Amino acid sequence: MSTATHNAEALAQKLADSGLRSTPQREVVYDVLLRKRDHPTADEVFARVKSGLPSISLATVYNCLETLVQCDLVRAVNFERSPTRYCPNLRPHAHFHDEQTGKTHDIDLPPELLEKVSSVLPVGYDAKSVEIIFRGKATKSVASGG
Amino acid sequence: MSTATHNAEALAQKLADSGLRSTPQREVVYDVLLRKRDHPTADEVFARVKSGLPSISLATVYNCLETLVQCDLVRAVNFERSPTRYCPNLRPHAHFHDEQTGKTHDIDLPPELLEKVSSVLPVGYDAKSVEIIFRGKATKSVASGG
DNA sequence: CTTGCGCCTTAGAACCATTCTAATTTGTTG
DNA sequence: CAACAAATTAGAATGGTTCTAAGGCGCAAG
Ligand SMILES: [Mn+2]
Ligand SMILES: [Mn+2]
Ligand SMILES: [Zn+2]
Ligand SMILES: [Zn+2]
Numbered sequence: 001m002s003t004a005t006h007n008a009e010a011l012a013q014k015l016a017d018s019g020l021r022s023t024p025q026r027e028v029v030y031d032v033l034l035r036k037r038d039h040p041t042a043d044e045v046f047a048r049v050k051s052g053l054p055s056i057s058l059a060t061v062y063n064c065l066e067t068l069v070q071c072d073l074v075r076a077v078n079f080e081r082s083p084t085r086y087c088p089n090l091r092p093h094a095h096f097h098d099e100q101t102g103k104t105h106d107i108d109l110p111p112e113l114l115e116k117v118s119s120v121l122p123v124g125y126d127a128k129s130v131e132i133i134f135r136g137k138a139t140k141s142v143a144s145g146g
Numbered sequence: 147m148s149t150a151t152h153n154a155e156a157l158a159q160k161l162a163d164s165g166l167r168s169t170p171q172r173e174v175v176y177d178v179l180l181r182k183r184d185h186p187t188a189d190e191v192f193a194r195v196k197s198g199l200p201s202i203s204l205a206t207v208y209n210c211l212e213t214l215v216q217c218d219l220v221r222a223v224n225f226e227r228s229p230t231r232y233c234p235n236l237r238p239h240a241h242f243h244d245e246q247t248g249k250t251h252d253i254d255l256p257p258e259l260l261e262k263v264s265s266v267l268p269v270g271y272d273a274k275s276v277e278i279i280f281r282g283k284a285t286k287s288v289a290s291g292g
Numbered sequence: 293c294t295t296g297c298g299c300c301t302t303a304g305a306a307c308c309a310t311t312c313t314a315a316t317t318t319g320t321t322g
Numbered sequence: 323c324a325a326c327a328a329a330t331t332a333g334a335a336t337g338g339t340t341c342t343a344a345g346g347c348g349c350a351a352g
Contacts, residue, residue, distance in 0.1 A: 300345105
């Protein structure tokens with residue numbers, strides 16, 4: 001069984017859990033996100049997806065991305081008001097935005113840190129999620145996962 | 147000396163530091179932010195500012211807000227892709243976004259926490275800023291600062 | 293099978309927060 | 323005052339995203 005097949009089956013399962021269908025469009029969009037984890041924008045996903053499925057529309061890419069986010073297979077990531085980026089990394093992690101290059105890096109977070117951060121909330125505040133964003137310069141380039 | 151006068155002078159000083167002029171528009175925009183610290187959008191600032199300066203334009207409100215941000219008197223705050231909000235709180239703090247009410251609350255951060263958070267960065271990552279956003283429900287309403 | 297009924301995809305229009313443009317006003321300096 | 327720069331203004335433009343309406347596709351019942 002190939003990795004692509006495995007991913008497609010995991011996707012189909014997650015979609016089914018939400019009462020949704022697996023479609024070629026949803027599969028190829030998810031596959032594109034898994035193949036190159038550089039936090040692409042919808043436009044960038046659209047460009048990559050077209051090579052495998054030339055008839056897909058930008059509206060469908062937006063629809064698929066929203067579906068993947070709702071199924072908890074992908075995270076939407078925002079920096080200021082720039083175009084939303086998409087991240088298939090499901091581990092707890094922060095984002096480092098390199099202001100020079102515009103690249104986004106995943107920073108794994110130990111679970112104990114998230115507890116520590118959440119512990120600063122006064123009583124009466126019930127956080128469902130915590131997001132951490134670093135901004136700066138990445139002086140070392142890092143091998144990208146594949 | 148009134149507080150408003152004091153604020154105006156502090157503003158004039160900060161602007162002068164950046165080679166910029168103090169103007170009635172900049173003063174009233176900053177004053178509006180200080181008077182009601184509920185993280186208003188540009189539109190909301192515009193509405194509040196018009197009562198004191200009916201001739202002001204929305205473009206000028208945007209210009210003034212950008213100027214205040216550049217002078218480090220105000221922080222721009224973003225949640226997903228919703229309209230940018232503005233915060234005159236200069237202490238290190240996180241934001242708690244109440245998903246029920248849409249209200250934004252400041253959460254003061256002990257300096258030691260920011261160090262702890264930054265310490266998860268691998269070598270090669272040089273963060274100039276750290277942003278922390280909580281999302282959830284604030285079960286207790288909190289008295290607003292004045 | 294074949295038909296019915298949703299779900300899904302699609303192209304293009306609409307939306308709307310923000311930025312840009314070009315003209316005017318205001319303030320400062322000589 | 324004259325000259326020049328900085329700031330404000332109205333309105334147009336921009337651009338990422340969402341909406342709309344039409345058609346396509348897949349599954350289930352007959
Ligand atoms: Mn950037
Ligand atoms: Mn909200
Ligand atoms: Zn990520
Ligand atoms: Zn704040």
